[in-house]
Amino acid sequence: MKPLQKPNDPLSNFSLQVFHMNGLLMRSGDIITSSIGQSSARWQVLGRLGHGTQTVANIARDMGLARQSVQRIADALTKEGLAVYQDHAADRRTKIITITSKGAEVLNAIYVQYAQWNQHLMTKLNLEQLETIADALNKVGRVIEEEINSYLTDKNNVEVPNE
């Protein structure tokens, strides 16, 4: 049988680097937010509320997350008094979620921490390099996204050929 070798192709190496960087950035986010008793996920959602009033389903779509993932976080934020639900006159299913002044304070505190970290880190990093990587990731990402989609489509066509 095949020796089950450790993958060493360019795509695997690329993936490993992305995973590693993802871990570092998540850790950074957690460090920033944990000093304020929050988390990266809370920060993300709270940030959306900062841009204006939203429904949970809307935020989830914006963030590319499952509706229920955001729902749980929104519930938690509300329970902690960082956000409030309000009835939505035009749609009795949905509640509108709004940031409270306490939530805004927390968000601002996180922002200050983030700005500090950002500023410090940028003294050690090359701005153009970050931009270059971001652009390249964006391009590669679009290709991969397309291939994932076409793969899923093909698979469906094969497995559910009728209709």
Place this chain on the structure above:
Amino acid sequence: MKPLQKPNDPLSNFSLQVFHMNGLLMRSGDIITSSIGQSSARWQVLGRLGHGTQTVANIARDMGLARQSVQRIADALTKEGLAVYQDHAADRRTKIITITSKGAEVLNAIYVQYAQWNQHLMTKLNLEQLETIADALNKVGRVIEEEINSYLTDKNNVEVPNE
């Protein structure tokens, strides 16, 4: 109060791209493994077993994960018959975990799927670009890692100055 604007600095953009790419790669991994009834996490651990016999704590260290995260997956793999624990003569605490022939089959099946996906994707992607990004991520990652560590060290020095 500050308007809580949407962050638009280079570091944030960079982070967003990394998160997005991470999501795409994770989704690819899940697609590959789900057709075999596995998951990316299982694949990772199973892959380590393919390189040789290990203890759980060892694998966790290698992968940069918490010991108990790997432990749960290893237990699951064992329960499914893809791996077995064996007593370790030299250390009565630890069990040695080994891939079974069934596990090797599964791993190989995943590998075939992955190789297909990899090969297809590489017809759409620029190899040099992937390598360039990987290198750049590696460099940036080392800087960020160092800054995270020095930040944590500083923080500890401030909060726990004695001893």
Place this chain on the structure above:
DNA sequence: AAAATATTGACAGCATGCTGTCAAACTGGT
């Protein structure tokens, strides 16, 4: 207007990461 379809939030449950605590076993310094 009525019927079919889609969306939303509540509820429940899974996977994977994390942490903390504990007892057993190993290791190293004296």
Place this chain on the structure above:
DNA sequence: ACCAGTTTGACAGCATGCTGTCAATATTTT
């Protein structure tokens, strides 16, 4: 040889992502 500290796996519990189902409500189609 002993004692202090470390490592390991078991167990329990949390956070965040996911999914699926359901009833209430919008929305679209006919």
